Amino acid sequence: MKIYDVAVIGGGSAGVMAAIRTVLNNDECLFFPGNSNHKKKSRAFWVTTVENMPAHLGYKKGIEEPNKISLDWLSTSAFSSKFHWHKNRGIISLSQSSEGIFSLTDDKGYVYHARYVILCTGVMDVQPKINDSIEPVFQYANTQLIDYCLRCDGHHVLDKKVAIIGHSSSSAWVGIMLHERYNCPEMTILTNGETPTFDDESKALMARYGFKIVTEKIRSIVGNGKLKKLESFVTDSTSTNVDIAFVALGMIVYNELAKMVSAELDQRGFVVTDTKGKTSVEGLYVAGDLRANAKKQIYTAWDHAVDAADEINILIRRKKRTTPSHLS
Numbered sequence: 001m002k003i004y005d006v007a008v009i010g011g012g013s014a015g016v017m018a019a020i021r022t023v024l025n026n027d028e029c030l031f032f033p034g035n036s037n038h039k040k041k042s043r044a045f046w047v048t049t050v051e052n053m054p055a056h057l058g059y060k061k062g063i064e065e066p067n068k069i070s071l072d073w074l075s076t077s078a079f080s081s082k083f084h085w086h087k088n089r090g091i092i093s094l095s096q097s098s099e100g101i102f103s104l105t106d107d108k109g110y111v112y113h114a115r116y117v118i119l120c121t122g123v124m125d126v127q128p129k130i131n132d133s134i135e136p137v138f139q140y141a142n143t144q145l146i147d148y149c150l151r152c153d154g155h156h157v158l159d160k161k162v163a164i165i166g167h168s169s170s171s172a173w174v175g176i177m178l179h180e181r182y183n184c185p186e187m188t189i190l191t192n193g194e195t196p197t198f199d200d201e202s203k204a205l206m207a208r209y210g211f212k213i214v215t216e217k218i219r220s221i222v223g224n225g226k227l228k229k230l231e232s233f234v235t236d237s238t239s240t241n242v243d244i245a246f247v248a249l250g251m252i253v254y255n256e257l258a259k260m261v262s263a264e265l266d267q268r269g270f271v272v273t274d275t276k277g278k279t280s281v282e283g284l285y286v287a288g289d290l291r292a293n294a295k296k297q298i299y300t301a302w303d304h305a306v307d308a309a310d311e312i313n314i315l316i317r318r319k320k321r322t323t324p325s326h327l328s
């Protein structure tokens, strides 16, 4: 039975960096970036222009394009024999033997074995439903008139009329932060038919800053995403004029594989790790948005991935020190 050093599951920001670091550490790496279904449900797929990081402005698909360039290079580099890129393959099951070896089954039924796994399956932002469908937001999300990530795209609201779609305290704090930082002339919280659960401090600040709160369901969005124009959100009795909106409804966490090996999760479903990404399961590391208590950006995903791959390399090298030379 062939046992690889490391299996990297996920091909977004964290997964690609985990694969690069593992291979450049000269450890043998299986790489499963996911099938088209996984990709469409990933955050990486929906990212267009990346403005909050140097050297990314030239890409129309700010994560996927540079990732592909690096993977293509890796697969022709001096380290290519260490890189096993299973294109369009996703992992559907993960288990661990009593000796600590992981078994991974891909979506075609093939089984692989690895001593270490770096899990990078990510999360997805919850989408608002308008007349029971998430489709109406897509044309605006694709042109960044509806945004999700504060650190990535918060600066888009400078001097703009803004709506936040959400009903929790976190949604209120998104609005407060954007208003305080960027001087938005109008801020509306659209709870889209949900009962607000704002805390007292956010309620007081929203009142002080003159936020409008609309609790009716959104019936339609007026504008044209392709023409980069968002005009208003319409409910039964109101129409809220906006230039841009943020969605703050929480995240769907892709933790299924972590659950299969009983990794510890936090209350929201993110995988609990130490500072190097090590989970409660020996040999299982997590990098990127899936990790608990971490920022959810490209550069943090990269940092997690490097830490995990380097930590694994330390363990592999330590083992070499004690393995009789005729067996290594």
Ligand SMILES: Cc1cc2nc3c(=O)[nH]c(=O)nc-3n(C[C@H](O)[C@H](O)[C@H](O)COP(=O)(O)OP(=O)(O)OC[C@H]3O[C@@H](n4cnc5c(N)ncnc54)[C@H](O)[C@@H]3O)c2cc1C
Pocket (backbone or CB within 6 Å): 009, 010, 011, 012, 013, 014, 015, 032, 033, 034, 035, 038, 039, 040, 042, 043, 044, 045, 046, 047, 048, 049, 050, 051, 052, 053, 063, 089, 090, 091, 092, 120, 121, 122, 123, 125, 147, 148, 149, 152, 153, 254, 287, 288, 289, 290, 296, 297, 298, 299, 301
């Ligand atoms: C609209 C939007 C814009 C953003 N803009 C920015 C920005 O400008 N700057 C910034 O720093 N961050 C931005 N972010 C955040 C950034 O996208 C994430 O922090 C980053 O993609 C996280 O990387 P990740 O690898 O953890 O997850 P992802 O990039 O989401 O990748 C998850 C990967 O897991 C794979 N996968 C899932 N399940 C399986 C499986 N079972 N088997 C195999 N593979 C699987 C998927 O195919 C995918 O490749 C943005 C996010 C959104 C939603």
